[in-house]
Amino acid sequence: MPVNLSAPVAAQLLPVAGVSLGIAEAGIKRADRKDLLVIRLDEGATVAGVFTTNRFCAAPVTVAKQHLAANKGIRALVVNTGNANAGTGEQGMNAARTTCAELARLLGCTPEQVLPYSTGVIMEPLPVDKIVAGMPKAIGNLKADNWFDAAQAIMTTDIVAKAVSKQLQIGGKTVTVTGISKGSGMIHPNMATMLGYIATDAAIAQPLLQQMVSEAANRSFNCITVDGDTSTNDALMLIASGKSGAVVDAANVAAMQTVITEVATVLAQAIVRDGEGATKFITIKVEGGKDDAECKKIGYAIAHSPLVKTAFFASDPNLGRILAAIGYAGVGDLDVTRLKLYLDDVLVAENGGRAVSYQEEDGQRVMKQSDITIRVVLNRGAVNAMLWTCDFSYDYVKINASYRS
């Protein structure tokens, strides 16, 4: 079950003027499941995105990047679940292009104005006929107040849908930011998460929008991991419709960035809280490092260690496993006698070993919580990093031993 995470409340998801969403049950992998999402943008919207660095990136990722680069003004995004269209070679590229061409024909735009996305099983042919057949229904369903259904339509092994809205004031105008995301396995984003879509009705020029989505990804989706597997299909998209009349410029970009990053962080953390089989949500803070890279190395070594993750599943304060992970993280000149390890507020280790003040019952108390912070203070520099992960349970194995069958 998701860790301290509730499904979004439909009434709290705010429409974004200039952005409408339509859903269909296209039967891509199973019948009776929302699996097709069309997002239509009014003319004049800007769009930016960050994508997976996986060399086996999916065909839709390649096509989406090409279409964004063509810079013809994006008018629609189309997302299917049930099939990743990754590891599908030239056939997969054709399938992604056909998807764009068919939607463009139905909406009256050009194929280069459509961005495609897929998520699901890898190395199986995309049933493009089913997607095309489902498009008229999704288009008939288009409406601005459809974010809740859209969040449901992009789920795969997710247990709850992920969506959030925030607002701010810019130049006396109310600006809305609404976003959705999906997880929940093959999660170790490297530029973005599996799939995330954030839209605002502010006007933001495309080069600035690209900077803002990268910044938001680096502080949110690029700080999470469930299982260390970087997906072939990761994409985080940021859409600015401009319909609020508020224009983002140097005077207000910081406030706008803060809200976008907050929305991205809520969506990213929700993916971890709903990580496959998760029973614990773990925040890892690495402080006092020489640079961000070494802080992240240590953080991810802890976050990816199956031994650490199973100890958290068991609520067992077998915390020497965290020391071992710090030790093999690859920071060659690390002086382990200088660092301190905390579990929430409990000092666990210092001077290269267990702290004299540490009591097993204090560690046990924290381990029983569902939200836990691991804090490593390196005492060798001024840089801090923070990331989020979950534990490793029987259910992770169960879900992933049976996902396809």
Add this chain to the structure above:
Amino acid sequence: MPVNLSAPVAAQLLPVAGVSLGIAEAGIKRADRKDLLVIRLDEGATVAGVFTTNRFCAAPVTVAKQHLAANKGIRALVVNTGNANAGTGEQGMNAARTTCAELARLLGCTPEQVLPYSTGVIMEPLPVDKIVAGMPKAIGNLKADNWFDAAQAIMTTDIVAKAVSKQLQIGGKTVTVTGISKGSGMIHPNMATMLGYIATDAAIAQPLLQQMVSEAANRSFNCITVDGDTSTNDALMLIASGKSGAVVDAANVAAMQTVITEVATVLAQAIVRDGEGATKFITIKVEGGKDDAECKKIGYAIAHSPLVKTAFFASDPNLGRILAAIGYAGVGDLDVTRLKLYLDDVLVAENGGRAVSYQEEDGQRVMKQSDITIRVVLNRGAVNAMLWTCDFSYDYVKINASYRS
């Protein structure tokens, strides 16, 4: 249960002249369990070893490296299970030194002639009094024909003991090589495995012995992974007693190296076959790379992917997960359209996607086997690499969620 791995047969383990082994039940963590091993060497033996690169390396690792460097002639090794004496700070260093001093006193040598080793839980104080109290019994038990019991005495979560003997002829003399090792979690050796001891009655000068143990480790223990966690206590030791009268020199070193590497490979593979919760033994061959580093990157990305490992546990040919792991392995200029993926003799993927000839039932047939080879042909160079791993099962989680409790 271990994958196609039987316990060694005591009668097939050959004594090595000049090396005697004694075992005791010292009650270090639990009563009624062999947990203390003393290996006594006759005067004149040479000893070499490779050790973990974990920065949180255990106190005995530090002390063993210091004593080897002192070069006073090693006369004994002492190994305890049940406690790793790692993450134990200055107190742990004192405990390791006390262990050496007490054994030296009992055997009539100097503390620097003793090498200490520990394996078990991290960050708990070593019960050095129990170890010292158990020494007289272990010494009273010293005999050359004791390798079977020695293999049992160093087990932790291992299900079966690991030991093997081989012989060769050098200059008309029969040379024996016998070794033991233990796993079975926190296994991603980086210089050596958790613990491995190999002895021969050939005479090998120390600098050559160090080269030979490094070479053997690189082709055996450094090619295995169970869970990607590099231990704090890894050590592989090679002992040459010289008692056979055969001297290893330029004329015969290749033959000797081959046998030592074979013994090391049997012991290393046994650790994977008995990996925590393992139900499949997986050989990963990465061929046609530009260098060893990129072949290993791809091999370990596959070997460490929880999604690949759980698919193998389920015997589910969800082989797109292997493509995803290849894609995120970090080989930045990899052209995925040029590589081929095979499962045993079945061509699974080429030209960036599923092979036209691939049939699900062929993949299914191979996945049901207990020994499986994944072969990735990169077609970008002349370098090959091979490594071994196991799958990821419910029992891995069970063992590691309950190891300490």
